[in-house]
Amino acid sequence: MMDLSYSRAELLVAVIARLLEGCRHVTVGASSPIPGAAALLRRELTQGAMRVTILGSNRYNAYTDGGVETFDMAAQGRIDAFFLGGGQIDGQGNINLVGTGTYPASDVRWPGSFGSAYLYYLVPKVILFREEHTRRVLVPKVDFISSPGVSAPGVYRPGGPYGLLTGLAWFAFDKQRQRFRLESVHPGHSVEEIRDQTGFEFDCPDKVPYTRAPEPDILALIRGRIRNAIGETYPRFASTFAG
């Protein structure tokens, strides 16, 4: 294990903030403290020019038309990036937020699909985010498709998976090939470990770089203003995640 001067959560916040470059408006869904912190970091780096909506926040939520406004905005192209996770994610980018085994009497039942079966189709930059990188989560084929990674021709789909970020690596999604490509491995981990822990096949270049570590000024921001800002929505997360 390398001696790292930052936590994994801090690395992930910094990585997501980089992925959000160029976005005008990012929305963050429920139970997403790391994407929330990352969106606030990108906003900070744009001096507030990038808009952030955090569902569940009062301060970072300028909606006045109720819960439907997120979905109306997405359908109109007013949301550039969103985050989805999954109890299971497969190599075609299908996600399962419902449960394992035979639906509906699932062996393991998760909360449900939330807005995934809509936002995944409509938001151009959907970043799949799941810290746990194991064969339990990254499976050959999901047991239930809450939302598919790709759609048949004739299905309206300006959105879709941009990539998959885990606690070990970053994969980009290739829409033509309908599969993931390993782009970088987080410091302290190896391609071999990624192969061992991933249940689906993915494209892998001969040389895979390490994920770029957070720069000192970025770390300072995360540990200061960003930790403070995300604490409004996620007080328990804010008290533990940053050094």
Next chain:
Amino acid sequence: MNQQPLCELAELAAAVPDGAKLVVAQDNCGVSMAATRELVRRGVRGLHLVCVPVSGLQAEILVGAGAVATLETSAITLGEFGPAHRFIDALRHGRIRMLDSTCPAIHAALQAGQKGLPFIPLRGLLGSDLFASRADWKVIDNPFQPGDAIAVLPAINPDIALFHAPLADRAGNVYIGRRRELLTMAHASKQTFVTVEAISERNLFDDPKLVPGVVPAIYVNRIALAKQGAWPVGLPEHYGCDDAALSRYVQSAKTEEGFRRYLDEWLGEAALTV
């Protein structure tokens, strides 16, 4: 004939018939846990519970208490407090009919309901198992642009909308602020029942700043005063959720016996209606 909307909590709960299609809000919008407790106390059965667009403790307790026949929701979650054990248990044993949904589908179907439309088209959905699991959802060809497949959903017109709000007046107007889905719920439903933190002696329409955030009395059938009526869930801008109570619930509800003990204690507590 319009009846006087103000009533006691028990009367409000008694007016929810067994088998009603009941629509409730998510935790950050105003959840009437006070009315939920009265519903469980009176042993309501066979509800078709529609959650806008998700629910937490409210649905979990109604399911655990055996009050729900059909559950239509995009998720049941108690967030960081842990799994919704009674919901999971009911699904495993086939005790409820599950209509898994996605958030915008519930919003859109209610919007169809408020417009008096039979159905509404919605993007997304196609090719998912979620769509395949819903026999009541269909796909059509866009009549204005052939070759563009689009899902259509039947309107939702609940029998009763139930939520908790900060303020009502004696005429039956209810202040909801920017929680606009509550207005949609009221518009789409045949009746609306509300519990409130306080009753204003002044008509809410006399204050132009409040009016845009008001559900007008024409939609509202029953209002009961229930201070801290969302507890242990929070009421945004008024009070937060009770972390200790929610943690204790999740611990208790791991087993059916633990849930029953929790329920007995909860039902035994004097209502906070002052």
